[in-house]
Amino acid sequence: MDDALPVVVIGAGPQGLAAAAHLIERGMPVVVLEAGATPAAAVAEWGHVRLFSDWSELVDAASARLLDATGWTPPPSGYPTGAQWIGRYLAPLADALGDRVRYGARVVGVSRSGRDRLVDAGRGDQPFTVHVRPTGGDDYRLAARAVIDASGTWETPNPAGADGLPALGERAAADRLSYRIPDFRDRSGFEGRHTVVVGSGHSALTAVLALARMARRDPSTTVTWALRRASARKAFGGGEADELPARGALGIRAKEFVDAGLVSLVTGFRVERVTDAGDGVVLVAEDGRHLAADRAVVLTGFRPDLSFLSELRLELDSTLQAPVRIAAEVDPNVHSCGSVAATGAADLAHPEPGFFIVGAKSYGRAPTFLALTGYEQVRSVVADVAGDHEAARRVELVLPDTGVCGGAGLFDASGASRGGACCAPPPHPVSIIPTAPALS
Template identity: 80%
Template sequence: MDISRADSAGSTLPVVVIGAGPQGLAAAAHLVERGVPVLALEAGDGPASAVAEWGHVRLFSGWPELIDAAAARLLEPTGWERPTAGYPTGAQWIASYLAPLADALGDRVRYGTRVTGVSRRGRDRLVDADRGAQPFTVHVTGPDGAEERLDARAVIDASGTWSTPNPAGADGLPALGERAAADALEYRIPDLRRRDGFAGSHTVVVGSGHSAVTAVIALARIARRTPGTTVTWAVRRGSAGTAFGGGAADELPERGQLGITAKEMVDAGLVTLVTGFRVERIARSGDATVLVAEDGRELPPSDRVLVLTGFRPDLSFLSELRLELDATLQAPVRLATEVDPNVHSCGSVRATGAADLAHPESDFYLVGAKSYGRAPTFLAMTGYEQVRSVVAELAGDHEAARRIDLQLPDTGVCGGAGLFDSTGAGIGASCCAVPTVQSVEIGRAPATVS
């Protein structure tokens, strides 16, 4: 494929896709199907390198929701056998689908290539004149550290959020002492099938999303088998109701089961749940780590701390583009109202397409988990519908771009995240109830879940 520079943003230039994960590879497949030149740039050494880092984690979406339609059509002539049932781990997702897809795309995917900046040729973000007629310039660093500039007719950023986890600090900034204690903290789910370092130890999990729930369940199972293993689960909200999810009301059964199982582990005394705990300070005491809340409460000294508080988008390399992002979520403004946990009042979320993802910078789109900004719970099927619509728009098929072909499954959770200090009992009470959990007492003040 010829990716040389052109004199203008013409059709000979490729669409550059940033990231060769599930949504990036799907976007490339759609572009190939429509005959649009494409180049996918992946910072890792292989396809879906971020997924590979959590390859030990099992997804709560089943195989039918994890395979993009255009990608399947590209793969079918290669003799690929489509998985049809079950819930794969991240590693199985790569081996049975994402790696074969990357192979089918061939040299349209470049590895070890990190995007360091995106702009318009000869135009910083201040310049209006003839801006839309200029190609994008994508600045990259290759495997050998050499810098390069690629021109593109459009850019789809599917780089995700995996590289920028949120800190433990409740104010969105690292807690006092967090940087100094970095060697004692883990910001992603470790492979808990390997019990070394966890069995017979005290582990603190900070966070209330699906990653935190997954880790809590795995640690509770270790505690059940190994005496002396203790688990403390610290959540910022005044209630753990949303952490337990929608249970049987969740239209993705495996996702609902996560919350059900976590509640069972708490009820069984295998996990100590502490609510309203907003980390202000992290201190080291010998080999132990102590977390201190804004209200002065301290958790018992721990051997391991898992900070699983979600992720945020890396917007640093997009500083020269004109983006229209929600002030709260850092997501495209027309999408933000659908996914903002402060105001989202029901379990259903509308699928989004090119019109929702567009920016003042024409022909630039954020897709995948990055399009949700700091909002949680992104599904692969959401991203597949996004890239189908975006690619249709770039290919000039505006009717297909406007059409939404997906209805997302209900989470079974009402009231969104609820009021920050609320038990949630009065929010959305007409359609779901908040689980009841035994109260626990840590430090000088009780933490109660209603």
């Protein structure tokens, strides 16, 4: 393989930019391809949302070293919004990377030069070919010695349909549905109206809290929180047991609003049909129950886009669509502890040598991905690409506990857990619907 070829990084979000910083620090050429017009374009879409990670957990070490040379001042302690994360850190980092970052460059395919997925002969000796579709231009190809996919999952949210497919009528009612945390600073679309939030992750919690605050000021504003599970117990998170206090506080406040009657909680509601009612929307559950509202906010998680990787040989878990060696660690169906271990190059490797999926996309459909996880991933992956296998094997991160015991309760159980104790496997297989991923 020609060492003069660049490593191509897909996505100029937090992990993609960090990967580039690590590559530069090791003296390796890099090209970052970003589909959006700006760095961290996905983060910009939820720029109004405050993260539950402190600044100290949101800045990558190699990126900070690169920025130090520009006179950059590290942000003080605190919890930034997405927009502040960009303005104080991600945008300056992209500027420091200069023309290594190409905007409006969507990757539409990755393969091996002269080798489709079926060809074995000499496969690992051939460079990657990365097919790029620029905004307003003709497609082109880049040759690469390695490819790091940090494209995230933001563009592929899960639908409202409880079976993982769009509910009947969901596409036709799209104008009444939002798959993003709305910017509630524009209160006109919500005050004095009824909003249904579908989902049980941290994104859903954030939306429920914002709407509940509006309802507290204006009693004509009503909020319904629809959960697929028969019990809301895990939807409130780890509370005071969460080692990220701001994350735990989300669930504590949400429970307070539910208990105060500012939020109506509906459990066991699995959407089968969505009807556009003209001036509103009606969600119909599989059991026939109806929820009529002015609008619905669907925050049921995300899934990876694997379409442009169809010519690569990937080893993905059949359930999560995550690399098989990390799937059991993050799978909410079986994972029974509040802790998750850091992941490195060995965990993220595929049968296609030199190709890695990092960041939120590496978790497939699993929830609660932290920026810290991604920074450790790219540190290890870049070390592996550079041939520093000792550094790649080293673990330099211990992740904070969530305080939540998953994998120990039944999807249809309305009471307490009927499985094993926390951090012990339950005696029977369980089924838990993944929640929406965390924002930090």
